[in-house]
Amino acid sequence: MKIDSNETRSVAAAANAPAISATSATVPAHAPRVDLYVGIHKALRALMTDTLVAVGRMDTADDLDTAQITHRVLELMDFCIAHLGHENEFIHTAIEARASGASGVIARDHEGHEKEISRIARAATGLLQLPGDARAVPALALYRELALFIAHNFEHMHVEETAHNAVLWSRYTDAELVDIHNRLVASIPPAEMMFVLRWLVPFMNPAERLEMMADMQRHAPPPAFEAALEIARPHLSDIEWGKLMRGLGLPPVPGLVTV
Known part of the structure; x- marks a missing residue:
């Protein structure tokens, strides 16, 4: 799977990323099914x-x-x-x-x-x-x-x-x-994963997006988490990005995010 040239430097960082959660690995009793x-x-x-x-x-x-x-x-x-x-x-x-x-x-x-x-x-x-x-x-x-x-x-x-x-x-x-x-x-190979993230993260609703990215924040190596944010940022509005950053406890600054 090919990815855009400005994303190629992010691929290696995702090689050791954990699985993207289907919903949450621990599902509360009142939650919808996975x-x-x-x-x-x-x-x-x-x-x-x-x-x-x-x-x-x-x-x-x-x-x-x-x-x-x-x-x-x-x-x-x-x-x-x-x-x-x-x-x-x-x-x-x-x-x-x-x-x-x-x-x-x-x-x-x-x-x-x-x-x-x-x-x-x-x-x-x-x-x-x-x-x-x-x-x-x-x-x-x-x-x-x-x-x-x-x-x-x-x-x-x-x-x-x-x-x-x-x-x-x-x-x-x-x-x-x-x-x-x-x-x-x-x-899934890392390059394919980066392609998936480009189309997955921006088109989730805010709750789904935060849940997935919070799971990566907890379990992925910091470079992989940062790479995922970098891929998603150009495809989110300022309002969507602000909601995500507040949910992750990060400052909504442009560019790379230090984690």
Whole structure:
């Protein structure tokens, strides 16, 4: 998974970061159940819609603009493939261990998504091989195919967040769900983790954002925590940043945060 050039220096710092909490490792009795999907699906929805809008605005006569935006499409496709792999390996395995067959419909969706991802990646790459005056029609086709892919994924994620969560909540304790989540996150390479954080942290609500970052503040090496804050800061409003800093007990100053 590729990340922006201004984020590359933060990758190494996250190598020893602890798992990003699904909610909290210790869940009060009155709290909602641990949701393995909510955070990453917010990140996916944000990334998908942002990429779709970019494709719709692409200047196909401009080589640089076309190259940058098709690169973003390919990054999204890479992220989707990685996400499918994580769900298949950890969440579907957990579901099948205690409810055989319950992940079958979504697993078949995943197979279909992999084929769609390959088609979209080929279409995006193909744009770069065309002269500028021949890109407009295939670019519009790419936009529409990407829109349908995203629409299918939105419906797919809703099923996971409802039907799959119902299975998981009926068969696993919160502590077991946190363990599944932590093992999944521990398997993610540092560069991919930084890419996830860029789309995860800004699109959480303030309570979710504070909970996740407070967990990192408590358990991550300081450079990893600082790297996560540095990645999130450009994508938060001043009000959102101020709320986060107050919650973490840190001064809301620009730039790097000393921890």
